């Protein structure tokens with residue numbers, strides 16, 4: 001019987017421990033496993049290579065994204081680090097102009113010195129893409145949609161078609177939408193990555209990351225890298241993400257409902273000049289986002305008219321918390337200019353729109369009246 005994704009999420013892990021029938025997936029807190037005899041294995045040898053708690057989680061994430069295999073890592077950055085090892089010195093990866101600051105740092109401050117090249121492009125500009133493919137030894141494209149922090153939307157299907165035509169691997173960071181709202185592999189992408197730290201886990205208590213692939217060939221290579229490099233998700237953290245996943249659907253519904261109301265309120269406030277949220281008709285890319293996703297998400301970015309106002313808002317919020325990260329049940333406000341995107345050189349930050357008057361919020365599941373009242377008193 002095929003089950004709805006909400007049912008699959010709520011029942012995640014049930015039936016995976018036939019010996020005891022445990023409803024909550026057991027935490028196999030072991031580094032190693034006894035072998036029945038020489039040359040025989042239970043299927044598990046050593047936790048870096050595979051662990052039953054992690055396997056349950058990886059199978060569920062693969063199922064949610066529609067991939068052939070998922071791999072769990074100790075953080076989102078560890079997942080991206082592993083997938084970059086698919087490439088060789090001299091290879092070029094085309095990437096979005098707007099990008100999470102940590103990803104930018106890994107690309108330009110770590111992997112460029114190992115010989116990979118990253119070229120930031122506007123994916124809506126086919127002429128630039130075609131020129132880049134002619135100029136460099138392009139092997140892949142890496143996109144976020146929506147982007148962090150400016151919530152820019154990229155046409156995933158169109159990028160995948162371009163990639164296929166040019167024999168490139170398409171990688172999509174699906175952290176902001178989760179497989180509940182957007183499934184890039186079904187739109188033609190080859191690899192999806194996640195910071196599982198965010199919505200998948202959902203409680204701001206665990207770091208995790210995922211690589212999900214749609215081909216056995218890439219799966220084999222990532223499995224090799226995961227085991228060889230070793231930044232695997234621990235059994236206990238795997239269990240925490242599994243527990244978080246069970247409520248993903250209700251959390252996403254509540255967060256998105258709150259986010260829609262807050263974005264509407266912000267867009268009417270005279271002290272705010274721009275609101276970036278794909279649930280607003282005015283948002284560039286709103287129609288495209290609606291075509292490729294089934295929800296507007298819970299991330300909102302906005303610009304205040306006067307940059308001095310930023311401090312008043314950040315120091316003024318009482319319910320909402322000033323902290324980095326996103327995707328948890330708690331509403332957080334972040335200042336990308338000095339926090340999440342500080343690793344990007346200032347001139348590039350400013351050119352891309354990550355300026356001193358930009359704030360980003362990740363909307364949680366608190367009561368909407370408390371969130372709106374808090375914003376009213378902090379923004380004025």
Ligand SMILES: Cc1ncc(COP(=O)(O)O)c(C=O)c1O
Nearest residue numbers: 075076077100148175195197208
């Ligand atoms: C879009 C996106 N991708 C990747 C990451 C990295 O994930 P982690 O913090 O789990 O390493 C983040 C972190 O904020 C992110 O926002």
